[in-house]
Amino acid sequence: MSIVKINDINMYYESHGEGEPLILISGNGGELSQWKDHITMFSKEYQVIAFDNRGAGRTDKPDMEYSIEMMANDVVGLMDALGIEKAHILGASMGGMIAQSIAFLHPNRVKSLILAVTMMKVSPQANYAAQHAIKNVQEGVDPESLAIYSIAWSFPDEVFENPTAVEMIKKAMLTTLNQQNVHGFKLQNDAASEFNSSSWVSEIKVPTLVIEGEDDIVVPKKYSSREIARNISGSKFISLPGGHMAYLMNAGSFQKHVMDFIASIT
CATH class of the missing domain: 3.40.50.1820 (Alpha/Beta hydrolase fold, catalytic domain)
Structure with missing residues (x-):
């Protein structure tokens, strides 16, 4: 390290x-x-x-x-x-x-x-969804918005058949995609979108x-x-x-x- x-x-x-x-x-x-x-x-x-x-x-x-x-x-x-x-x-x-x-x-x-x-x-579609999720977190409207976006776009249907698994994944993502770190996520997302x-x-x-x-x-x-x-x-x-x-x-x-x-x- x-x-x-x-x-x-x-x-x-x-x-x-x-x-x-x-x-x-x-x-x-x-x-x-x-x-x-x-x-x-x-x-x-x-x-x-x-x-x-x-x-x-x-x-x-x-x-x-x-x-x-x-x-x-x-x-x-x-x-x-x-x-x-x-x-x-x-x-x-x-x-x-x-x-x-x-x-x-x-x-x-x-x-x-x-x-x-x-x-x-x-994908312009995925980027549009990401930008709105980022905005919701940054404005404090929905602190979980970006984690939910990430799960919904990243995992296949069978994962969503298990609500317990989805909740565990969401909690894990919230440790990274939180208010403190979301600005860095946005800067990376903007770079990727270009x-x-x-x-x-x-x-x-x-x-x-x-x-x-x-x-x-x-x-x-x-x-x-x-x-x-x-x-x-x-x-x-x-x-x-x-x-x-x-x-x-x-x-x-x-x-x-x-x-x-x-x-x-x-």
Whole structure:
């Protein structure tokens, strides 16, 4: 558990295990704790680096305009600080946007690319709902609005058949998506809403694995994981059951696909 100065922020990160570096990049509002189970498995074979993006967790949350390119440069700055020349880069959701940008802007730093439940462009529908949920929390109208939004858009129907499970998930999300942290969530959300890789994603040439949640309603079909895979020559595509959290809800299968893919990279 460490803090390192990267660009204009103090970034919180953790390093686990030994071997080739594998960097995990979280989505909007996510903290590295979401990777806990994956870190346990991946660190058996690799040096796993997980961190909190600017605007989230224990990393600084400067009140300024963010961009996905800015956050990609934060990751490269972390690699520089840790003396990592090249790494396997795994990003989920907004983290996958950041990972795409790293592979496009800094291809020499990427040994392989794993893109989970991500997209080339944010759905205007999902962004509209997020902006209103954020506004409700910031104005104190509905402190739970953003957590409810996140659950509704992230989990498949079967989860909602169990009210106890939904309530547990909501309580867990409220610890992150609360009044204190929602401004950082908004800054990240605004950055993601401006991202569009559709004009350049086909220029990514590093070995790439793309993983979708087959019932993911966050990701617009036109800009989906499936379309990313179609545009990146030679990429491998996997579909997992579930929605936007498929990479967490199918942890064992996700881990196997990722580790088999990385092992195939020479």
